[in-house]
Amino acid sequence: MSASTQSPESASTRFILKLSCPDQAGIVHAVTGILLEQGANILTSAQHGDADHRRFFMRIEFECAEARTATSLRAAFAPLSERLAMDWELVDAARKTRVLLLVSKLGHCLNDLLFRVQTGHLAIEIPAIVSNHRDFYQLAASHDIPFHHLPLLQASEDQKQAQERKLRELIEEQRIDLVVLARYMQILSPEMCRFLEGRAINIHHSFLPSFKGARPYHQAHERGVKLIGATAHYVTSDLDEGPIIEQDVARIDHSMTPDQLVAIGRDVECVTLARAIQWHAEHRVLLNGHRTVVFR
Structure with missing residues (x-):
C-alpha cells in the first residue's frame, strides 16, 4: 500500500480505491466481491491492462450503506491485496x-x-x-x-x-x-x-x-x-x-x-x-x- 500522510479519520460513506498489480484472471471479480461483503455500492469504475508489462490498473469509487472508516475497509481489503501483490490506496472521498x-x-x-x-x-x-x-x-x-x-x-x-x-x-x-x-x-x-x-x-x-x-x-x-x-x-x-x-x-x-x-x-x-x-x-x-x- 502506498504511503501517505493522513489526518485523524472519521467515519464516512464514500471512498475511492485505486490499485495496480500483476495482471491475471479474476481481479475484478475478487475486488468487487470484497466490496460487496463490506456493503459497498460501486458508483464508478475504470480499469486498464498494460499488455506490454502484464500489469492491471483500477480505480473504483463506491459508497457504503453505513458509515465506515477507511482504516476498517483497508483491514478488510488487506488479505486480497497481499495475495495479488497489489500497490493500492483506499481513501475517504470527502477528505480534501x-x-x-x-x-x-x-x-x-x-x-x-x-x-x-x-x-x-x-x-x-x-x-x-x-x-x-x-x-x-x-x-x-x-x-x-x-x-x-x-x-x-x-x-x-x-x-x-x-x-x-x-x-x-x-x-x-x-x-x-x-x-x-x-x-x-x-x-x-x-x-x-x-x-x-x-x-x-x-x-x-x-x-x-x-x-x-x-x-x-x-x-x-x-x-x-x-x-x-x-x-x-x-x-x-x-x-x-x-x-x-x-x-x-x-x-x-x-x-x-x-x-x-x-x-x-x-x-x-x-x-x-x-x-x-x-x-x-x-x-x-x-x-x-x-x-x-x-x-x-
Whole structure:
C-alpha cells in the first residue's frame, strides 16, 4: 500500500480505491466481491491492462450503506491485496488533499491555483505557501494562507540542506499530501525527491521531452517550432524526467518573439498544472514505472 500522510479519520460513506498489480484472471471479480461483503455500492469504475508489462490498473469509487472508516475497509481489503501483490490506496472521498505550494518569482501558476480554490473549482486545501523570495507574501495573506520565506542566499550545499530540512519539517507538521512546484526555480536534492516520491508535481514550461532545462521558450524560438507546450510531471531526481501526468500545447508562428512565446506559454502552464493537481487530488493517477495511468 502506498504511503501517505493522513489526518485523524472519521467515519464516512464514500471512498475511492485505486490499485495496480500483476495482471491475471479474476481481479475484478475478487475486488468487487470484497466490496460487496463490506456493503459497498460501486458508483464508478475504470480499469486498464498494460499488455506490454502484464500489469492491471483500477480505480473504483463506491459508497457504503453505513458509515465506515477507511482504516476498517483497508483491514478488510488487506488479505486480497497481499495475495495479488497489489500497490493500492483506499481513501475517504470527502477528505480534501492538503497541498503545499512552492514558488519563486513567477506567480502566474500560484495566482491561478489560489483563484481556482477560492472559487471552488479546485477542491484542495492549501495550508501553506513556501518561497525562496518574499514577492508573494501579500498574495498569500489575501487568501489567509500562511507564507513561509525560506531563502537561499548562497549556493552552498550546507544552506541548501538546512533549507530543505525546514521544508521537510513543514511538510510533516502540516500533514501535507502533495507538494506542487508552481514555477519554483530550485532543484530539489535527491534526498528530498526520494522523500516526496509520488507526491510532488512540477510544471515545466515546455512539451517534454523537448527543451529540457532552462529557457525552454527561447530554445523553442531558436528551433522555429510551431507548437509550444507545458508538462506537469511527478518530481524525480532526474531533472525534467519524472512520470508525465498532463500536457497541453498552443500554436505559434514565425512572427512571434521569445517574449510572446513566454506570455502564451504561461496560460498553458496554468491550465496544465491545475488539471494535474485535480486528477492527483481525485486519486485518478496511478504510477506505471516511468509512465502514468490517468483515469479521467
